[in-house]
Amino acid sequence: MEAWLPKVRALRPGHSWGKVAKTLGRLGSPDRPWTADRLSRAVHRLVAEGLAEPELIAPAPRKPPKDDLLLVIAGIKGADPTISLRAIAARLEEMRIRTPRRGTTWSASSVKALLDRAERFGLISPVAEGKRARRQAPDAPGTPGS
Numbered sequence: 001m002e003a004w005l006p007k008v009r010a011l012r013p014g015h016s017w018g019k020v021a022k023t024l025g026r027l028g029s030p031d032r033p034w035t036a037d038r039l040s041r042a043v044h045r046l047v048a049e050g051l052a053e054p055e056l057i058a059p060a061p062r063k064p065p066k067d068d069l070l071l072v073i074a075g076i077k078g079a080d081p082t083i084s085l086r087a088i089a090a091r092l093e094e095m096r097i098r099t100p101r102r103g104t105t106w107s108a109s110s111v112k113a114l115l116d117r118a119e120r121f122g123l124i125s126p127v128a129e130g131k132r133a134r135r136q137a138p139d140a141p142g143t144p145g146s
Contacts, residue, residue, distance in 0.1 A: 003027050013058040073114045074123035085111045
């Protein structure tokens with residue numbers, strides 16, 4: 001325990017159990033290497049018995065999403081501001097760029113979500129609300145307001 005617990009204290013909760021286990025390797029367990037499951041169970045048991053700090057079992061932070069996809073979509077939209085969501089999706093498929101969930105077929109809603117995120121990060125200029133609104137049919141004669 002003296003061999004591996006200081007390393008766990010140094011690496012957790014900043015890193016996942018898998019990365020910590022890979023770093024430890026066979027340290028403290030020469031007959032078999034650490035796995036994420038074994039290490040997690042061992043540290044949880046030590047925390048439950050009061051031999052280790054509860055901070056060690058806090059969840060590791062999530063990895064930030066890759067921004068390269070945002071840059072590609074922002075570049076497509078920047079090159080042609082009037083392009084439709086479906087046209088962007090088709091272009092991404094032609095470029096063989098996979099979706100965030102590793103799929104091969106892009107949907108307009110996925111493109112829209114990424115465009116909105118790119119807009120929040122300042123990669124593209126905000127779209128005016130008037131352009132987003134759908135066209136409404138003109139008022140029929142004889143209806144109020146005409």
